[in-house]
Amino acid sequence: MNIRKNVNLAKYSNYKIGGSASYFLEPKTVSELKQAIRFARGSKLPIFILGGGTNLLISDDGFKGIVIRPVLDFFKIVKRNFVEVGAGASVKNFLKFTVQKEMSGMEWAGGLPGSVGGAIRGNAGCFGGETKDSVVSVKSVRVKDGKIIERNNKQCAFGYRDSIFKQRDGEEIIASAIFKLKPGIAKDIKKSIEDKINYRWSRHPMEHPSIGSTFKNIPLASLTKKQQALYREVVKNDPFPVVPVAYIISKADVMGKKSGGAMVSPKHPNFIVNMGRAKAKDVEVLIGLVKKSVWDKFKIRIEEEIIRI
Ligand SMILES: Cc1cc2nc3c(=O)[nH]c(=O)nc-3n(C[C@H](O)[C@H](O)[C@H](O)COP(=O)(O)OP(=O)(O)OC[C@H]3O[C@@H](n4cnc5c(N)ncnc54)[C@H](O)[C@@H]3O)c2cc1C
Known part of the structure; x- marks a missing residue:
């Protein structure tokens, strides 16, 4: 995995604002994520986990530390109605996947920017839906020792825009999650998502x-x-x-x-x-x-x- 230095963060922020990070790592697999964590621990510098950068005001002075941006970007149907999604996948691509596979339940997230990891960490929600409603389990990697932790929905302690990952900010990096959806019809799912996107464009x-x-x-x-x-x-x-x-x-x-x-x-x-x-x-x-x-x-x-x- 490439370890990049002095990377401008504005490019990775939805705001297009921010200075540079001393180091920038983009792990693509759980094993690369563990490597990134080892590097970060060895350096003794502060760590920041970056998702889609849609909720962040990044200082003009940047971040004097290591930014880890997990780009684990995959969708895997584990059994009927159950899909495992990489934390680095965008919510937008997740929704596209649900249309293709005719899986219903995430339509409320139409137009929600950011990554699946970021949505889980903050239990993002809108239009009466919340991320927690469809999450069965979450896999994360602990920063202090690289241990993989799997939690069921209850153990994630989801609350209003809250989760155990937010309560323990920086201690764990979400790697993937399993979502439970239900069978739907592609055109209805698509329409419901588009309605939310249109609403956002009209109001925001x-x-x-x-x-x-x-x-x-x-x-x-x-x-x-x-x-x-x-x-x-x-x-x-x-x-x-x-x-x-x-x-x-x-x-x-x-x-x-x-x-x-x-x-x-x-x-x-x-x-x-x-x-x-x-x-x-x-x-x-x-x-x-x-x-x-x-x-x-x-x-x-x-x-x-x-x-x-
Ligand atoms: C136009 C617009 C509309 C929005 N509408 C809504 C809305 O309707 N509802 C809503 O809830 N939010 C909304 N948001 C806010 C934002 O999109 C969400 O909070 C989103 O879920 C953040 O995800 P992200 O990947 O961009 O996280 P980032 O902004 O990159 O990071 C947010 C936090 O999550 C942590 N994080 C990110 N990825 C991981 C990971 N893999 N493991 C551990 N921690 C991680 C970061 O360290 C940081 O603390 C909106 C934002 C914009 C710009």
């Missing part, structure tokens, strides 16, 4: 690079009684009652605000988009501006959903 600023939702929805329970009464009309279940953060930001006079090459999207206020040459520092300025505006206007502290490296 898909025409510009982004890393999705910048801030988390606001749990209703975290607000004062007075605030709860104020926003009762817009509360949705996600899967617990929340005030959509996009709604609050849309009332904070920040939509369309720019810093350098970054902009708070006028189409969807929870997206900060890269208009072309944005730097991480431009995005940071806008994150600060949105937080401050929401606080000044509504006395609500909003939390970030994105990951920084």
Whole structure:
């Protein structure tokens, strides 16, 4: 496996933002993944596991350490309705596979960017579906000793945008997972996926690079009684009652605000988009501006959903 030095990470980030990694490894098999882990342990440098880079704000200074990007990219039907998928496969290709093989159950993920490994780690979800709903088991490699661990769904401790892999960030690298789907009809599966993609294009600023939702929805329970009464009309279940953060930001006079090459999207206020040459520092300025505006206007502290490296 090639060990590359000083690799620019912007290319691997959906945002097209970020400096270089000191070392960059792309293992294609579990045995290469183990090799990569051995190299990383030997170097004593920090490790970062990169998936599709769709949830990451990568610093302009890059990452002084080792980036491991598992490109284990395979689909294997293990038995009827059960498919093993490599963590490096894109969700997009997984969905294509489900259409080809007429396997239904993942349609909710239409338009969800990123890798299968990233989706498992964050239990990605939308349109009422969550990754955990179809996962039977997950195979990972432990960084401290290269041991392969297999967990069933329950042992993965999935929660809202959460899993054991997120709780133990950096300790294990997801290698593959077995999904249980059900028989479907290709054209119906395809249509259902396309509906989700079309919905995203109509609501989200898909025409510009982004890393999705910048801030988390606001749990209703975290607000004062007075605030709860104020926003009762817009509360949705996600899967617990929340005030959509996009709604609050849309009332904070920040939509369309720019810093350098970054902009708070006028189409969807929870997206900060890269208009072309944005730097991480431009995005940071806008994150600060949105937080401050929401606080000044509504006395609500909003939390970030994105990951920084
Ligand atoms: C336009 C847009 C729309 C989005 N819509 C949604 C949505 O509807 N629902 C939703 O949940 N998310 C959404 N997201 C966020 C993002 O796509 C998901 O969180 C996605 O699952 C992240 O996967 P990734 O492979 O890109 O992970 P990355 O961004 O590369 O990494 C995210 C985290 O996962 C870890 N990771 C990645 N791969 C592995 C692995 N193999 N083993 C262990 N850890 C790993 C990384 O270390 C990092 O901590 C959206 C993003 C964009 C840009």
